[in-house]
Amino acid sequence: MSAFYRRSAIYAAFFAPSDDIRRSIDALVRKHLRGAPKRVIDPACGPGLWLEHFHRGGAEVAGCDLEESAIAGANERLPKRGARALVGDMRRPPDELGAEFDCAINLDNSIGHLNDPLDVVAHFASMRQRLSRRGIYVIGLAIREAKDTIPTGIVFERGPVDIAGGGFAALRTESLGLDKVTRCERIRQITITANVPDTPAVIAEQYDLLTFTFAMLKDILDAAGGFEVLDCRDATDEDLPKKPFRKGAGDVVLVLRAKDPAGKVVRKAATKPARAAPRRTPSKR
Numbered sequence: 001m002s003a004f005y006r007r008s009a010i011y012a013a014f015f016a017p018s019d020d021i022r023r024s025i026d027a028l029v030r031k032h033l034r035g036a037p038k039r040v041i042d043p044a045c046g047p048g049l050w051l052e053h054f055h056r057g058g059a060e061v062a063g064c065d066l067e068e069s070a071i072a073g074a075n076e077r078l079p080k081r082g083a084r085a086l087v088g089d090m091r092r093p094p095d096e097l098g099a100e101f102d103c104a105i106n107l108d109n110s111i112g113h114l115n116d117p118l119d120v121v122a123h124f125a126s127m128r129q130r131l132s133r134r135g136i137y138v139i140g141l142a143i144r145e146a147k148d149t150i151p152t153g154i155v156f157e158r159g160p161v162d163i164a165g166g167g168f169a170a171l172r173t174e175s176l177g178l179d180k181v182t183r184c185e186r187i188r189q190i191t192i193t194a195n196v197p198d199t200p201a202v203i204a205e206q207y208d209l210l211t212f213t214f215a216m217l218k219d220i221l222d223a224a225g226g227f228e229v230l231d232c233r234d235a236t237d238e239d240l241p242k243k244p245f246r247k248g249a250g251d252v253v254l255v256l257r258a259k260d261p262a263g264k265v266v267r268k269a270a271t272k273p274a275r276a277a278p279r280r281t282p283s284k285r
């Protein structure tokens with residue numbers, strides 16, 4: 001799908017998570033799990049940068065990605081024990097990755113690559129099946145309303161930077177704006193490389209990232225079986241300050257938890273068998 005994503009070493013050189021964002025994500029996860037995660041899944045894991053982070057923190061990790069070469073990069077990066085990365089589609093991550101994850105992580109609007117809202121429903125529905133009862137899903141996405149516009153122009157520019165394995169590269173990412181019909185932001189990305197083995201001097205490509213109106217996102221979460229939004233943070237600041245979950249919220253990191261089949265969010269694991277509820281006397285009218 002993306003020539004850039006196929007180049008794991010180049011992707012990692014530009015998008016390895018900074019110390020600040022690692023700290024902020026760890027704090028967010030620990031707040032909602034009341035401790036460190038034990039099993040983490042990234043359904044669009046790329047070269048496994050976040051999986052590596054959580055594995056170092058002591059978690060078992062698993063992930064999938066559409067790109068074979070990204071998975072090859074992840075398997076080089078990750079240790080053999082306690083980590084698994086497979087080629088697979090986030091619409092239905094491979095069953096072999098397992099279930100009962102207490103944390104799923106999917107940042108940087110990777111879900112936007114699913115351009116069709118029905119695919120996003122399929123994704124959330126299958127993530128519900130992967131998560132443990134009190135598991136959380138930490139996801140980055142963009143909430144934009146029909147009236148919202150995005151300034152076109154450069155959104156990211158960096159380089160040249162050294163590439164592991166040799167050579168160097170520079171990257172420019174531009175937004176070409178939001179299509180009001182498809183709800184997608186069109187991105188143009190140009191990578192210029194020098195002396196990077198087996199890599200063209202210029203990688204130029206264009207792709208679309210789905211954005212969500214507030215109403216559309218709530219409908220999608222309901223259609224997928226129901227998720228509660230436990231937290232909403234501003235994804236444009238690596239400290240991840242709190243942000244109201246509302247219309248036009250922009251680029252956010254959400255913390256979601258599946259509602260149980262009766263539609264209630266699972267807040268606390270029962271420690272004792274519940275006592276039978278006292279019978280209510282019908283009120284007199």
Ligand SMILES: C[S@@+](CC[C@H](N)C(=O)[O-])C[C@H]1O[C@@H](n2cnc3c(N)ncnc32)[C@H](O)[C@@H]1O
Pocket residue numbers: 001005015042043044045046047048049050064065066067070088089090091106107108109110113114
């Ligand atoms: C922005 S990268 C994020 C990688 C990784 N999660 C990280 O944080 O470093 C987006 C990734 O989504 C992957 N991707 C796109 N569509 C996908 C799909 N349908 N299923 C699985 N992965 C997909 C791309 O190949 C790419 O590696």
